[in-house]
Amino acid sequence: MTWYAILLVLLGTLVAFMALGLPVVFAFFATNLIGAFIFMGGENGVMQLVRNAVDSVQNFALAPIPLFILMGEIMFYTGVAARAIDAVDKLITRVPGRLSLVAITGGTIFSSLSGSTIANTAMLGSTLLPEMYRRGYKPAISIGPIVAVGGLAMLIPPSALAVLLGSIAQIPISELLVASILPALIMAALFFGYVMLRCWFDPTLAPAYDVANLGLRERVMPFVKYVLPLSGIFIVVVGSIIGGVATPTESAALGAAASLVAAALYRRLTWENFFVSVRQTLRFTVMTLFIICGSITFSQVMAFSQASAGLSAAVLGLGLGKTELLVGMLVILLFLGCFMDQVSMMMITVPLFMPVVQQLGMEPVWFGVLMLMILEVSLATPPFGLLLFVVKGASPQSTMGEIIGSVTPFVLIALSVVALLIAVPELTLMLPRMMSP
């Protein structure tokens, strides 16, 4: 059997199982059972699959995943994040598209405290969308910013998916976490500028209304009280990584503990919301880590069957330049993102892409950030973009067509940032180079 026939059969089997509605992790297990039996020595191959599943999550590098998710859930369920959004709401006044700008600023702040895109989008959707509709905001300027900024949690540390990508692609996790910060801030700034300009040129999108006439102190104090102290958590997490004081796992544990302390100091921590936070964290953690158990053997099957080596050689033999190949890989990711979740996309493409990345001598951290950016965009691409459904849940009266239409400009902005990062890799690599060795 040729390598491309093997590749087609393996990928085809996997996609068919997924399309039939079998949970992704079991689709991986089923495909790997077949692949391991055929290409890894029959029953011994299947026994190796079980060993891999058990060994795969015994990995210290994966520990930040539950801890980063826990940070976000605590902030979300204790209501501390909602208070921070409220404080930003008081601070921003008399600008076109005020509530949309509050969503972008608040969402960016929450992204620095949470590793969960779903929590970010759900919180913004539930707190700001009703008010936006009450004030007559059009879907084009209300839903779009919330979905767009919701995905930033994937890029700005603490990011659970960045940890996962770093772990499976063998990219230094601390560098990947730090490298994502600047591109995410550029993206947030462009979202902000876009909303301001659109509302400036077309005020009917976000009708102006009288904001309560608060004094400077009343506007600034909530920000000082409810937002600035939370930035301490971000400093603990990112500062400890940049300063070389702690590993990503240690910084994540410190961040989770700091979130708990912050919630307790704001007198928002109860047994009930703590229990809900832990329960939700457990659910998302197990969902993610169990996919690793199921899919870890996939890369071995690819390697043993010579499929990944064959693909890598064929791609390199095309005679295309680095940029063309890079764009090709990102387009494949973008396409997969229309139908698949982020974890599955990573587990399928990393074993195929990383050998090409290494052969081409690309900077792995740079590629990792570009991949995360596309994964972030995929959260908002129809028909399977997860955040589209999250915001639909928060805004049942909006049609899916309206949601997709409102998100499209923000997707294009995000893709333009990807193009910028391809053209200027230094934007990605600048911060990791500042890190202590």
Place this chain on the structure above:
Amino acid sequence: MLCVLTVLVCLDVASRTLRLFAMPWTLDVTEYLLYAITFLAAPWVLREQGHIAIEIVVERLPRQARSGLQRVTDAFGAVVCTVLFVFACRVLWRSYSQNNVVHETFVFPEWYLFALAPPVFLILAVEFAWRSAKPDDPSRAARRQSV
């Protein structure tokens, strides 16, 4: 276990930074906890409809066809987990009979680590079989809505 993991790593950082005491076993315990959390909670997440599934094709089918397909995929899931259960038992038995030992911070028989996998895969198989037998369980539909 999640809370223990958080507290352990924080204590480790604090004790190392303040040079109070050494906790060299933190790394290994954290890894075992991650494994235990993932495997022990996997059947619960399946019951809660929490494992990611791509339903883009399934949800476009007529109700009856969808129910039938669900029954088939659940039965297939039961078969996959049963195969995994059988091979997990064989891995466990091989490790036990070969007296393999883990030499990390703690030294213990390797089969301790593999002992968790067979019951978990068995419970998963039973859950899939149960779902296959009762595909239209209303509580299940309600859980799916809440995801």
